[in-house]
Amino acid sequence: MAYKIIVCAKQVPNTNEIKTNPETGTLIRDGVESILNHDDANALEEALKVKDAYPGTTITVITMGPPQAVEMLQECLAMGADDAVLLSDRALGGSDTWATSNAITAGIKKLGDFDFIFAGRQAIDGDTAQVGPQIAEKLGIPQVTYVQDFQIDGNEITVQRALEDGYELIKVKTPCLLTAIKELNTPRYMYIKGIYHAVKHDIKVWGAADIGVDLETVGLKASPTNVFKSFTPKPKGAGQKVAGDTEKDLAINLICSLKEKNII
Amino acid sequence: MAINFDDVKNIWVYAEQRHGKLMNVALELIGEGYRLSREMPEGTKVCGVLIGAEEDVKPLEAELFAYGADEVYVLADPLLKQYTTDGYAKVLTDAIEEIKPEIVIFGATHIGRDLAPRVAARLDTGLTADCTRLDIDMNHYINFLETKTTCNTKGLTPEDPKKDLLKQTRPAFGGNLMATIVTPRTRPTMSTVRPGVMKKREKDTSLKGEAINVKVNLTAADIHTQVVDVVKAAKEIVSLTDADIICSGGRGLGGPEGFNLIKEFADKVGGVVGSSRAAVDAGWIDHSHQVGQTGTTVKPKIYFACGISGAIQHLAGMQTSDCIVAINKDPDAPIFEVADYGIVGDLYKVIPQIIAEWDNAEDLLAERSK
Numbered sequence: 001m002a003y004k005i006i007v008c009a010k011q012v013p014n015t016n017e018i019k020t021n022p023e024t025g026t027l028i029r030d031g032v033e034s035i036l037n038h039d040d041a042n043a044l045e046e047a048l049k050v051k052d053a054y055p056g057t058t059i060t061v062i063t064m065g066p067p068q069a070v071e072m073l074q075e076c077l078a079m080g081a082d083d084a085v086l087l088s089d090r091a092l093g094g095s096d097t098w099a100t101s102n103a104i105t106a107g108i109k110k111l112g113d114f115d116f117i118f119a120g121r122q123a124i125d126g127d128t129a130q131v132g133p134q135i136a137e138k139l140g141i142p143q144v145t146y147v148q149d150f151q152i153d154g155n156e157i158t159v160q161r162a163l164e165d166g167y168e169l170i171k172v173k174t175p176c177l178l179t180a181i182k183e184l185n186t187p188r189y190m191y192i193k194g195i196y197h198a199v200k201h202d203i204k205v206w207g208a209a210d211i212g213v214d215l216e217t218v219g220l221k222a223s224p225t226n227v228f229k230s231f232t233p234k235p236k237g238a239g240q241k242v243a244g245d246t247e248k249d250l251a252i253n254l255i256c257s258l259k260e261k262n263i264i
Numbered sequence: 265m266a267i268n269f270d271d272v273k274n275i276w277v278y279a280e281q282r283h284g285k286l287m288n289v290a291l292e293l294i295g296e297g298y299r300l301s302r303e304m305p306e307g308t309k310v311c312g313v314l315i316g317a318e319e320d321v322k323p324l325e326a327e328l329f330a331y332g333a334d335e336v337y338v339l340a341d342p343l344l345k346q347y348t349t350d351g352y353a354k355v356l357t358d359a360i361e362e363i364k365p366e367i368v369i370f371g372a373t374h375i376g377r378d379l380a381p382r383v384a385a386r387l388d389t390g391l392t393a394d395c396t397r398l399d400i401d402m403n404h405y406i407n408f409l410e411t412k413t414t415c416n417t418k419g420l421t422p423e424d425p426k427k428d429l430l431k432q433t434r435p436a437f438g439g440n441l442m443a444t445i446v447t448p449r450t451r452p453t454m455s456t457v458r459p460g461v462m463k464k465r466e467k468d469t470s471l472k473g474e475a476i477n478v479k480v481n482l483t484a485a486d487i488h489t490q491v492v493d494v495v496k497a498a499k500e501i502v503s504l505t506d507a508d509i510i511c512s513g514g515r516g517l518g519g520p521e522g523f524n525l526i527k528e529f530a531d532k533v534g535g536v537v538g539s540s541r542a543a544v545d546a547g548w549i550d551h552s553h554q555v556g557q558t559g560t561t562v563k564p565k566i567y568f569a570c571g572i573s574g575a576i577q578h579l580a581g582m583q584t585s586d587c588i589v590a591i592n593k594d595p596d597a598p599i600f601e602v603a604d605y606g607i608v609g610d611l612y613k614v615i616p617q618i619i620a621e622w623d624n625a626e627d628l629l630a631e632r633s634k
Binding site: 013015018019027096097098101124125126127128129130131132133134136137138141142143144145146158160161162163164165166167168169170171172173176223224225226227228229230231232233234238239240241242247248250251252254255256257258259260261263264 | 353374378381382385386391409413415431436440445490491565589600602603605606608620625632
């Protein structure tokens with residue numbers, strides 16, 4: 001059996017490298033690299049494993065973003081994805097999760113039939129974990145989030161869904177949407193044949209008109225949530241250094257301070 | 265289907281329960297909802313919403329009242345015994361459309377973060393994820409911005425047009441940036457809130473009420489996933505979010521055996537063991553212990569950071585602790601910038617002394633006051 005898989009991915013700034021300007025409360029993005037979002041790499045890897053096991057399986061990666069997100073799609077192709085689509089249009093800019101899921105849902109509908117969709121649990125820039133479930137809702141298909149183990153047999157998928165203190169074993173039939181966490185697998189590297197494919201491949205770039213999305217449901221103005229203020233937290237300010245010449249004095253002085261302030 | 269603005273009232277808290285036990289965050293959110301409701305037009309109530317099998321949820325009603333819920337709604341059905349996205353999303357969406365709350369808040373648990381986006385999408389309303397602060401009162405909010413953030417509040421007055429909206433504050437970009445989000449045009453306003461950041465009210469068993477049973481319209485055909493089994497992790501369950509005291513170890517431990525000392529320390533002070541990402545990545549301890557942006561966010565009464573340098577991602581997960589004690593050899597470690605008490609020293613020498621003297625606190629203080 002061969003499957004048609006759609007992978008949702010996002011190009012994100014490497015938040016480990018981001019700094020903020022404490023004066024203005026804005027991000028300093030200069031020189032910060034853009035990367036394939038971590039959880040999305042796990043989603044793509046799991047799709048690639050299905051393709052390895054079931055020859056003839058096809059993987060299409062879909063993303064929404066500025067034109068340079070093509071670079072991330074090329075990386076996905078070089079890892080082994082067959083096709084890639086970028087939804088890019090000024091009309092889509094500033095979309096919140098609700099509006100983003102409207103646009104991606106329209107893009108997926110244009111792609112046609114699929115067996116299942118794999119997305120990352122969340123993106124490291126927004127950390128919302130909302131777009132995956134909201135696409136599933138708008139497509140009217142079931143979802144399983146926080147997937148840490150995945151098996152497929154015919155049209156039946158069996159997954160482990162991670163909980164805070166264990167997991168649920170869940171069965172779901174295709175079509176459905178799953179979201180991946182890092183425990184699911186270790187993403188592979190790009191490989192030579194894949195890179196060759198990526199260079200030659202024509203990545204589709206679709207605007208709002210191409211996917212036929214209602215302009216009242218996408219972009220900044222249509223988004224139900226708005227950013228009211230953005231800022232950086234004020235540093236808490238250092239407290240006191242505990243005094244003491246010996247480790248025993250340090251320990252006693254600490255304990256006395258905690259007791260004195262009724263902390264213990 | 266969007267809900268008419270004029271019809272909405274009250275704050276709903278999704279009172280998440282698993283196998284008949286309330287999640288702590290449900291009570292935290294009842295406490296926060298209570299506080300917010302008293303800043304809204306008079307008569308605004310905080311309502312706990314229980315979903316599950318009748319035998320699991322009925323015994324929890326009294327607990328919600330005792331922690332401050334003005335009303336409790338019960339959505340019970342045998343098909344809701346086990347959490348499923350489809351089943352819970354359907355009955356909750358139906359109830360929201362029927363009863364029309366103004367605000368709906370969820371704990372940002374693995375289940376809350378699965379359920380809330382599905383419900384928000386069905387209602388075509390806004391949802392803000394992983395909030396760490398909620399405000400209605402504009403004066404409180406402006407005060408927060410001025411005292412705790414670098415935000416320029418020029419031009420922001422208590423009469424701001426957004427003054428009646430729920431102001432939902434959350435970290436983004438790995439904790440480097442904070443944003444306040446509002447939902448101006450659709451109702452209900454929906455948020456998920458990080459466990460451990462809001463305060464429960466004191467339990468008052470004299471507070472009682474009559475729960476309201478909401479009719480549930482659900483069939484087996486509505487549910488498209490089948491939960492075959494629920495497996496508790498064999499590993500030690502670490503409830504970092506519930507802990508009053510956390511003793512965390514980092515790279516400065518030098519190796520996995522360092523956590524033996526941290527465990528001994530935690531046992532002595534009645535705490536649980538946490539860790540930095542560096543220690544987890546090094547394979548010294550399981551991920552379930554990790555505090556920080558990609559781990560658990562904690563707000564204990566005391567946070568002991570032992571051999572933790574204080575990367576921004578770690579600070580994002582613990583800097584709102586009531587009291588932070590840092591023990592580190594490096595006097596320039598960033599952790600000292602957020603610590604209430606800093607000890608520059610070798611943790612392998614300092615911690616055994618703290619363990620030895622911990623039970624003598626009262627005598628030591630009396631001795632010193634002489």
